[in-house]
Amino acid sequence: MRKLNFNAGPATLPESVLQEAARAVLEYKDTGISILELSHRSKEFADIVAESKLLVKELCGLDDSYEVVWMHGGGRMQFAMIPMNFASEHNAAGYIDSGHWSEEALEYAAFYGDVQILATSKDDNYSRLPHWPSSVPDRLAYLHFTTNNTICGTQWHHIPATNVPLIADMSSDIFSMRHNYTNYSLFYAAAQKNVGAAGVALVVIRKDMLKRIVRPLPPMLNYKQQAHENSILNTANVSGVYTSLLMLRWIKEKGIDAIEKENKEKAALLYDALDNSKTFTPTVTERSHRSLMNVCFTADTPEHEKEFLALCAQNNITGIKGHRSVGGFRASLYNAIPLAAVEKLVQLIKTNP
Ligand code: PMP
Secondary structure, three states: OOOEEOOOOOOOOOHHHHHHHHHHHHOOOOOOOOHHHOOOOOHHHHHHHHHHHHHHHHHHOOOOOEEEEEEOOHHHHHHHHHHHHHOOOOOOEEEEEOOHHHHHHHHHHOOOOOEEEEEEOHHHOOOOOOOOOOOOOOOOOOEEEEOEEOOOOEEOOOOOOOOOOEEEEOOOOOOOOOOOHHHOOEEEEEOOOOOOOOOOEEEEEEHHHHHOOOOOOOHHHOHHHHHHOOOOOOOOOHHHHHHHHHHHHHHHHHOHHHHHHHHHHHHHHHHHHHHOOOOEEEOOOOHHHEOOOEEEEEEOOHHHHHHHHHHHHHOOEEOOEOOOOOOOEEEEOOOOOOHHHHHHHHHHHHOOO
């Protein structure tokens, strides 16, 4: 029996996507071979990449001034590649530190250049967003931030324009709402939340950034060469990119507006139950900072925490434990989590008033 999987990533995928992926594992189209056996240099894979690139641009409202690339290495490889390509001792990089992942990103950047932290909420344990910097030095190579903080459950709902190239880690909220993607010079997402299965990262980069690469780099780590080679610089994760294509088709069919509406409905239902509970407390109290994607909460006693975990397990719910670094609970409400799953979780929360 399929579980209601609230895991933060790898996360639940729509059943229709799983079925189509499963069919492709047995035989991709009528090729006589599995998607797991398909050459990354085949015409079939070139078609998969071409369609996926078109869909990403369409869903994000981007024109041909952007390149779409599928890469290996998940989110963290981007933490490294961004400063490797754009930061140096002469090109300081700016970071907004709003959670575990932005902190890790800036730690990676320190290997390659001077890092300036322009805002942080570390002193508050990242339970709120920091204030967006009122001014950003013009000479920065870029400003990096995390649109949704997967571990602490905060999300930027308003993103001001900046005077330097803006780079966004959108790993946990890409395609979850209407969004002005043209704000960004580069944005990326590890696929295992809203874009597909683990093992690929989606990187979208404005072409003018490819002229700003500050040092010679091996091809795999160089955005220009990655973009030039059309996602097949080396052996691509063929089945991973295909699963992402299935997700992109699913997102398009559903429509971003409908997805956003449903995501808001799911999050409101859950936060409302938590705000009115005597046992559970949402960890983010500032409502305008709350994430629609990752709802974090605690129980009043360790006993209640244990009891609730057991209750969830009895009711076919999995993936509800908070990140190992913070504890408590976290319900990830990505696009593929149906409203009915959230209703079930809320029902259990209400049985522990
Ligand atoms: N950024 C964010 C916002 C994340 O949530 C995660 C992982 N969950 C990462 C980066 C790191 O991704 P990966 O494990 O693919 O390196």
